[in-house]
């Protein structure tokens with residue numbers, strides 16, 4: 038039996054979204070139009086490709102919980118989090134498996150995973166992380182066509198009595214509050230990088246190596 042969130046109003050959107058016999062128009066009407074076009078509601082299409090297509094920094098990007106988008110990839114909040122601060126890191130292109138990616142894209146994915154860990158670390162100060170990929174539906178991938186890395190903060194004792202006894206997780210913070218907190222952390226990390234004399238960005242290759250290496 039899998040864990041369920043105790044308080045998770047966004048869960049209803051997800052459940053409505055996977056009802057197979059319900060027309061999209063009826064679903065959107067039922068949601069008062071507010072969530073019309075929600076990527077998780079799409080019958081076809083890929084919410085990661087759709088997130089990659091919106092302008093970074095726009096209201097639409099925030100609505101899609103996008104934290105960062107660069108030429109090769111993106112970092113966004115998981116709309117169905119295991120815990121506050123649960124991020125997804127994905128390539129910008131629709132690829133299902135690591136061997137389908139070019140080596141520079143894979144290397145960049147690792148850089149984004151590293152940045153995601155830093156962002157969650159600064160925002161939430163967790164004591165550990167689970168970072169990983171679910172490849173294929175049988176392995177738990179909710180969106181098997183577009184690979185994405187889960188970055189999940191962990192704390193000592195976060196398997197609390199609710200989870201131990203009731204198979205229930207408590208997600209204490211709204212997604213909007215989480216987005217604000219994580220975005221602040223990202224801005225602080227990027228400002229810190231910008232003030233560093235040697236450019237540490239992953240696209241600069243050897244520029245970040247120390248002298249004499």
Ligand SMILES: [Zn+2]
Nearest residue numbers: 083086131183
């Ligand atoms: Zn995609």
